[in-house]
Amino acid sequence: MSGSTFGTIFKVTTFGESHGPAIGAVVDGMPAGVEIDQNFIQQELDRRRPGSKAAGSTLRKESDTVEILSGVFEGKSTGTPIGLLIRNSDQHSSDYSQLKDLFRPGHADWGFHAKYGFRDYRGGGRSSGRETACRVAAGALAKLLLRRISQVKITAYALEIGGVRCQNIDLEQIEKNPLRAPDLSAAEKMAERIEECRKNLDSCGGIVECRITGVPAGWGEPVFDKLDSLLAQAVFSIGAVKGFTVGAGFAAASSTGSVNNSAPGAAGGIRGGISDGDEIVFQAAVKPTPSIGQEQLMPGVDGAMHPFAIKGRHDVCIVPRVVPVVEAMAALVLAECALRQRCAVVSENSN
Amino acid sequence: MSGSTFGTIFKVTTFGESHGPAIGAVVDGMPAGVEIDQNFIQQELDRRRPGSKAAGSTLRKESDTVEILSGVFEGKSTGTPIGLLIRNSDQHSSDYSQLKDLFRPGHADWGFHAKYGFRDYRGGGRSSGRETACRVAAGALAKLLLRRISQVKITAYALEIGGVRCQNIDLEQIEKNPLRAPDLSAAEKMAERIEECRKNLDSCGGIVECRITGVPAGWGEPVFDKLDSLLAQAVFSIGAVKGFTVGAGFAAASSTGSVNNSAPGAAGGIRGGISDGDEIVFQAAVKPTPSIGQEQLMPGVDGAMHPFAIKGRHDVCIVPRVVPVVEAMAALVLAECALRQRCAVVSENSN
């Protein structure tokens, strides 16, 4: 009940802390007969790994090799749970002992302490970005399923980083630059902005946009489990996300019905919570990572404020690494909706 | 599995269409011993009813009288499910027969048709705003629980309508004007904007902001069921919502870590998905209601586009009516989190 399961029919349960021996996931609900391409899962995981300096990532090595423990036989899913294991190779708990009695600003530290009465102070624990590796691995399985039952294609990218916004959207460019921006010219300015932050021992955020094609009309449920409602939960469950919009988003708030009803893209591919067959487009606002090298004032368990500079390696900008996580969460939602839709009508011939 | 249940421990299941005999809800999970003030539930429902012309509402009469069918004995909850029933007094199905073969723009009509192969064309059915009356009634029960176990106070209001934004936030003003704006001067301009839309047979949207005080630090779960993640799902499940933000929202995307970490209100009362004890603040973008009196082009079941003007009464602006629905959904999430927190630690004395 600590909320580590996502989905009902396509159900993912994750476990593991950044500084324990391993993290992992159990995917229960993959239909039998799906070809499980382990290379693809590994590729997706590699996309999430710390990247180049230009992308604002630290250079530590995380191999993130995924081991499939169950649920696959002779290259295909068997219909039973797929266990996924990723060993943690790099556990330097000692780095964190000085943070034992401090609550880092912008992090879950204080909340964990208030919630559980004590906390595993070695890094973020369950709130660490490392946990998202499990989502990416599970999301890769969801993508394999979606590919098989519909021509669903999910593409996320950095629309904005450090205040620099892409002027063109060319999906071909995304994986060709470390920022995962669909606009190479914007990517250069983003890299400059990141470098500037690095020098200031600071960090920056951005906006991830996601486009999904190939979803047929009819996915999503009418009331609480609307397609956009599930996407909102999924994307907001990613640590640094502070905003989520579909289609016109906040611009719709100042539009009129006559304009908004017919504006292309205003609905974002979802009307009344149900896919309408158009391209699905949503955005997530990612805050600047709170882990920075500057000295900051931090509340302590003693109730006082303490000036403290967190040592160690910090990502300056996590936005490029959030991109594959957003895709993974979207894939989990769509796999769920695709399977639910199989139960929506008594018989396909009856319609 | 049509997604009509919300929550796990404090679990609400709704049913009913706008043009059927009744709508209702079952609240399973209310702890025993809570005083059930039926007047309060009715008052909350009355807040959702169509209001004055100034608020952009139609003037049809809906009594929306709630009947409590079970789960209450001698004024207190018994611990068993509370059944709530609201009869539909005003079913003019004939109004809708002309829409039988058309899909209204911006509505769920086409999605329903694609999903189920046919649809109840009498109004929005499950996608009608009428369904939200059940949420408000259930949310009232959640508020009664929250009031009892913590001094939680949930206040939503219209921050912006038709592009007019409040300059001051005075919570005392909200229920004193039909727009539910916390700024009377802005409310006047909003009313003008609504009147303008009415004349144009058009509609307008806005932004609802919600402030919650009294939530102790520690509510919300670390991974998929983060407090903001559940709020995002809850608020996005309200029909017209196209955007959701917490704290700094999209502004955080262009901030830096050093600024964002210490900016008052940036976190919005939730860090790492767990309440931090501060005031919780979130916003929802509400699109202009797609039901307008202008002639519009509508796709038909025949595949062609048809010019058509929807007759009947339309709300020009649903934002003031969305306000109590947003509060209700927030209350359902918080009631769930409050009860989950009871299971988070083995013993309060053990810490």
Next chain:
Amino acid sequence: MSGSTFGTIFKVTTFGESHGPAIGAVVDGMPAGVEIDQNFIQQELDRRRPGSKAAGSTLRKESDTVEILSGVFEGKSTGTPIGLLIRNSDQHSSDYSQLKDLFRPGHADWGFHAKYGFRDYRGGGRSSGRETACRVAAGALAKLLLRRISQVKITAYALEIGGVRCQNIDLEQIEKNPLRAPDLSAAEKMAERIEECRKNLDSCGGIVECRITGVPAGWGEPVFDKLDSLLAQAVFSIGAVKGFTVGAGFAAASSTGSVNNSAPGAAGGIRGGISDGDEIVFQAAVKPTPSIGQEQLMPGVDGAMHPFAIKGRHDVCIVPRVVPVVEAMAALVLAECALRQRCAVVSENSN
């Protein structure tokens, strides 16, 4: 979370107490396009009503008219929740006031008091047999679904009453006698046994057996949600059930592998938790209803024991009325498993 929901994809939520204004159910997950025969639902409810004196039932009148509130349009399910309402016509709370401070033996009274700190002492409340009317109505919907997607036929009957066991099983006889025994000769002896109990102000129990044909091989899930596991939960959730067996049941315990592997009917149609295509057969042991007219010693809230005779009408034997409830619960389980099976394989053509 008071456990009033059953099923995940075909999900039933019930509410209501025996002495409140109404009881009801919400069935969420009925696929769209199923013909909803309201007469059939009513007939199933009528089978659960108190019957003739010969069947050991009291003669009070309960009309148990079900009203369908939602989810059906032009005679077919729409895919949205079906709300079912049954008004309580006969609420004599005064009969029960004398039981306010006593805990009836064999009933849930003491458990409720211990659980919730107080209880609705008017009859059994949620533990009343009356609650099962909702199960029968929901089960009727499940039967309509099962009939449509497979030729599933569920037939339960009184195998044994008051120690009298049927020697022949002729399913044609079941509805021809008030005991619902498949053996008319046994039925006569059962009626005598019941009459004897009535004279003694006593009650008697029995065994309900259920046979299900038409279930294809492959329904049920491998581990926790085995078909027999779900049936066990479903049947044991009926108030008076104290035992449940499948196929050879306890006789299997003293058999050998060589014999049991090949004995016809030993598996009861379920192996490894999955239907094998054979007839499914299970039994439920029903204890004698604890409500009897004799004076009994009852613990009071004061901690002392009190001699007390419960006045009013009592069913001498509830077994014939449990028969349709067992069928209903089996139908709910099978509807769930049938829909889950739609998600088990990626594509029927892929095998």
Next chain:
Amino acid sequence: MSGSTFGTIFKVTTFGESHGPAIGAVVDGMPAGVEIDQNFIQQELDRRRPGSKAAGSTLRKESDTVEILSGVFEGKSTGTPIGLLIRNSDQHSSDYSQLKDLFRPGHADWGFHAKYGFRDYRGGGRSSGRETACRVAAGALAKLLLRRISQVKITAYALEIGGVRCQNIDLEQIEKNPLRAPDLSAAEKMAERIEECRKNLDSCGGIVECRITGVPAGWGEPVFDKLDSLLAQAVFSIGAVKGFTVGAGFAAASSTGSVNNSAPGAAGGIRGGISDGDEIVFQAAVKPTPSIGQEQLMPGVDGAMHPFAIKGRHDVCIVPRVVPVVEAMAALVLAECALRQRCAVVSENSN
């Protein structure tokens, strides 16, 4: 959705096949602050391992060493998911290739084939008894929780094996004989019966009884999630179980209300689905394991019957090994009910 998750608040998800690289479990919902005694978990697992020849077990070595991957910090649960991993040391898939095209009688083989269109034919896969190791490990965690919040003690034993029934119940004897019988004299006769079966290349079953003390009155929910209902599901989810009874069980069916109401132990500690504070007693009928060395007729994928003798080691009687699994499943149910009870009343002081 393959049904590999058990519980809602204390939620266990298992994965893994007998012949894959590993099996494991994720326990999500353990409250923070519980001392996690890894030795105890290992001891429980050791109780499930193949035992002595006298107990009818094969002598293969399974180390079954459990690794805790997450959720524990400095010896205490952190409130986050506890990942448990058990490597499979002994995978002889080649032993099974000859069974590729045959469906073993009494096993899930045919059901799996019908369900998924193909199957992992290496042993029982998910239906293998090996899967129960995960239940025992998770159950050990549940026991640690129950011990902490209430003095719950769960003791199961072999009441009957191969038709030999214990005449005395002395719980002290259980772990002193390989049959786990509470009657040493019966244990000797059981061992003889097992030896006889072994010589015949046959197997035998039995009855496991479970006694639970220390459960306070009030656990269990009134309707579908009755305590006995959840126990029934839990116990019936163990592969070989064909019957489940509480208290008087089937004997209640032929009793009368006046007798049954006051008979000690008739209720088995559960009335109306709620614990009454008395000792909880239930029984499970275990069929003889279908894996025997005799030549048997087996259906093949070709539709014909084939005489075949399954080679390799077989347990003659799995009853002693089922004992700790029954305890584990009972512990999972009780941990769930204990936590749910924390949400049943608004305030303990309010009663």
